[in-house]
Amino acid sequence: MSKAVLVDLTKCIGCKSCQTSCKQWNDLPAIKPQFDNTLSYPAETDGYTYTTVLHRTTEKNGQETLRFAKRQCLHCLEPACASACFAKAIQKTPEGPVVYNPDLCVGCRYCMLACPFSIPKYDWESVFPQIVKCQFCFDREGTHDRIGHGMEPACVNACPTGCLKFGERDELLKEAWKRINKYSKYIKHVYGEKEAGGTSWLYIADVPFETFDFRTNVPNIPLSTYSHDYLKWSPAVFIGGGALLSALHFYTKRRNEIAKEKDKNHDINA
């Protein structure tokens, strides 16, 4: 079964417990914060940060109000990043997490470009940088594993308000819609239900997702569909093309030879 997390932004108080516990659990370096005009830091996930909590002021019922959103990899059901990786360094596991293996990574950064949510980051300062993104606390036989041990991710464990809920994706999806239908404050949209073919992290909120610059023009089909629709022609092009080119090669060669022969005969006859 595929693990997932439901993020209910109406319950988030912006305390960043998840962000802190993520850094601790995953041994990511601490960095001295430099706030911009919001209280989020960093403004985006970066080469040292798997997850960050965005703080936004927004209008609600004519009043200024604060809202918060945790950002991290959404662990797509059919991840564009994994489909883009030509070395299989990123893979979707049957358990749900989309995990990165630096030993196979070439460092081409195509995954960064491929992800529709701009999640994968790079630790640029290193001599041999790695892709940095949330691993869903999944690290089979590794030191940072939690899911494999049947535990919930570190962030979910740290969340004091129940904003993050860990479970099976289909159950959480049902629960998300139950909450939306029960309380009128919710926007009628589960972010991640359909985006890019569906993701393992699901969001519900009482303000539009644009508030946090969540991309809302992501196609509802896996992005890899587009490349597969093209790549599926490759075998045909290579086999068919190969046969065609060989045929042409010998045909035109022969034709030229015959033409030459004819010329000769012509000369003799003349």
Add this chain to the structure above:
Amino acid sequence: MAAQKWSFKITPLRIILMLLAALAAVIAVYRLATGLSTVSNLNDNWPWGLWIGLDVLTGVALAGGGYSASLIIHILHVEKFKPLSRSAALTSLIGYLLVVAALFLEIGRWYNFWVPFVSWGYHSTLFEVFMCISLYTLVQIMEFSEILTERVLTFLHKPIVKIMPVLLILGTLLPFGHQASLGGLYLLQVGRLHPLWWTPLLPWLFLMSSFFVGPAMITIESSLSGRAFNHHIDKQILRSFIRISGYVMIAYLAIKIIDLIRLGVFGYIFEGSLESNMFLLEMIIGVIIPIIICFSPLSATKKGLITFGVFTTAGVVLNRMNVVFTGMYKALGSGYFPAWTEWAVSAGLIAGGILLYLFIVENFNILEYDKKYQTA
């Protein structure tokens, strides 16, 4: 023929080229030793920059002269174009060597460059690009060794001539794969790459433009080497050669227009934005003007031929740069401009390529392949 000496003339221009190449070599070593952030302005928003845009995407397209020439000359056996074949093959080979070098500098974990050979991410377009480019470079080196073994390691010459037909067919086939796939890389940018460029047909458009730029490059090259080495290709041959480009261009233009209408984004062309202006520029310079030159008496003159070559090439360069930069900047922000070191590496690679070309042309039988001109 008595044993020739190896020759390489030293001229002021060549010294400048050597300096450029040397500078690039120093920066390249420094980059490999210290990482990417020390020499490039790439960042999390712009993971791909000048090296991918110019050296790889554009480089591969321009080196395409090799395969369109190979298709026309060796597969279709259009004999009259034969004098063009060796120099086209050489330019193409050098182009690919530069691309491979640029790719090696570009990847962050370069000691892992071999991983995709064993860990097949076959669902990735990049995988097809990688495999085809590697194989094709290999095939080109083998093809080219036919010429090299005329002078060095001569005992290998016969076996290579034997397997040439296989190499030629492979060498024509592989580029079809990766030229298209380079466009395919941007299929995943749906919703981000500006609709004037993003289309499910992007790979096929890349393929067509890489095909029609081939004869254009060959025109430029033969006029340059004509001047430098006093070797002239018959204007009439070049003219009918670029005609082939012309027909492909007409098809390209038609497909592009129909496709824009089909996707309902035709209106963007006259939006007046940076994107639309760049798109218009690209189409006018790179497709429309060349078509006019090609099918008018202009192409009977040397000037016309060169203009055709320069415009077509500029148009393809612009097209690739538009896909990598212009079309992406709304989605990725304006947070990237190449560092001087990135420019220096790109310039140095090209300089190195030119020097290699000159050296090979001076020492091997490239331009005089057409035996009629052979002076012994």
